[in-house]
Amino acid sequence: MTTNHEILEAALARITAGYVFPEQAAAIDAAIRRQLAVGAYQGLDVRELCKRVTDDLQKACPDEHLRLLWTEEPQSMDEEPEDVARARFARYARENNYGIRRVEQLDDNIGYLDLRMIAPADLGGPAIGAAMQLLATTEALVIDLRQCRGGSPEGVQLWCSYFFADDGVHLNDIYERTTEFTRQYWTLGHLAAPRYLDRPVTVLTSDLTFSGGEELAYNLKVLKRATLIGQTTRGGAHPTDRIPVAPHVTVTVPTARSINPVTGTNWEGVGVEPDLAVTPGRALKAALEHLRTRLG
Structure with missing residues (x-):
């Protein structure tokens, strides 16, 4: 069984490697590790862990796409083949x-x-x-x-x-x-x-x-x-990857950002x-x- 610490290590690794603002990724990592150090996540079940960590992620960086999500159905930890993922999404879109x-x-x-x-x-x-x-x-x-x-x-x-x-x-x-x-x-x-x-x-x-x-x-x-x-x-406003880090847990990591040619910015956070x-x-x-x- 994956421990809370292992889940967070895997999630933080994905955020550090992929988050669209690298300088903020370091601050996010530090904020979650401070919570780990004081035992903030001890004794939580996985569903509670996802909620608490999501709250802490967004306090450190108010990005609505940056989350730790509980999934009811267990998911494979193996990377889904691209053709399988495309077929699954095509079916969802059609339905x-x-x-x-x-x-x-x-x-x-x-x-x-x-x-x-x-x-x-x-x-x-x-x-x-x-x-x-x-x-x-x-x-x-x-x-x-x-x-x-x-x-x-x-x-x-x-x-x-x-x-x-x-x-x-x-x-x-x-x-x-x-x-x-x-x-x-x-x-x-x-x-x-x-x-x-x-x-x-x-x-x-x-x-x-x-x-x-x-x-x-x-x-x-x-x-x-x-x-x-x-x-x-x-x-x-940030396109996002969804990455399994445990059978029931997915981390969502914004890996890109929109830049409007008229305003020079976007609607992220506002x-x-x-x-x-x-x-x-x-x-x-x-x-x-x-x-x-x-x-x-």
Whole structure:
């Protein structure tokens, strides 16, 4: 049986080797080791250990993606073959309709798109195109991200591309620590459905909106293509690896960071602020009122 000390040694090794800010990784390591030295984690069961260590990790470094997670089902400690991992995720994406929960025409010819996940473009492209085809004749659009917990940067790139005229819009950059390479994301030139141009768009957000959902909202806001309505989002801007360190424990390590070409920064730790702050329960009504005013 893996001891708490062994779990923490394995987790700290992964954080030190991979965390996107190396200088902060050293401080994180020191903070957890101070807690170890005073016996803070003695006598905890593994589930309690994960919660306590996650709290301490985020006190040392307020990064929502940096966590020690308990998993109910035991997991293999062997690295999962890439083709097996891809097949498992493809099945998950398909079973969740590539994140598209609802596509609807509301009164006054306002479109409504409820997104719960941002699927990778190579998996979700046909479904994303089908959704945008159904919305093509509406006069205004609500994109509901209130329950969108994240997803793929390539998926965000594809969704954003539908709201700009061509492939000339620089959306985001992602810097990876391990390679020290910065990848640029621009709007795409070829799409499977008509672009949604010259019509008002609102995006609904909540304090559950996270990661890839936040990037979609942030990109559309800073490029002045949408009005955000709802709550400030949760604040996670760092692409993350999930690494088993015990049969029931996974450490999540942010290994990259977003750099927006307009703001030069991202939403990590602060979230994406709405243009109009309302409770999540009132956000759809407020968005429809806003759009009807715009439509005249």
